[in-house]
Amino acid sequence: MSGEASGTRTALQYGPVGDRAVEGPFTTRQLSRLDEALTLSSRETGILFSVYVGEFAQPTRAHAEALFEKLDDNSVLLAISPGQRVLHIVTGPKSAERLPNRACALAALSMRSSFSNGDLVGGIVAGLRLLSDASGRPST
């Protein structure tokens, strides 16, 4: 993919689109693991976690932050580009209060070690778990 952020799938949609389990990078089992981890961590913390897997335009950090602008203040984006071997965790104004950069760096470290072993979904699940543990329960 080469283009700005709007060139990617702009319509965020819950669940698989089309026959993703066959055409996409993840198997059905991996997709259900991913869905469970996303749903559980979002429910526990009240923070909207989302995962983007795909190519970044250069510079990669700016692209990840441009993607994040589609979300809201209380959300966290885990953006991963397996082809470029880059990952970015982006927090917003409200989610950053509960998730300091140090906690994000720890999750990024854990994800990196899984990714370098080729375990994409395992890394994402581990990162989500660390992030949701670090952010704790919603205060309200």
Added chain:
Amino acid sequence: MPVWETLLVFVGIPLGVVAVLALAVYGRAMVHQPNRYRPGRPWTYEPSWFLPHPEAVPATASSTQAAISGSTTTTAVGGASGEW
């Protein structure tokens, strides 16, 4: 030995052996879907974006809807990056 028996012994049995070996080697990969990512290999899949189930975030259900429709804008504050 009639012709069909010769064929059975000299063609049928080798084919059977080859089939058994092929099944032993490739059978597992045919049953299980293989891991589709190897570090260093190019990533040719379409970008995909995964969101939690909308009902999982009751406190931010409206914002989930907003996020899905893409109507909100927010700025990134912090986070972390990594390469592998």
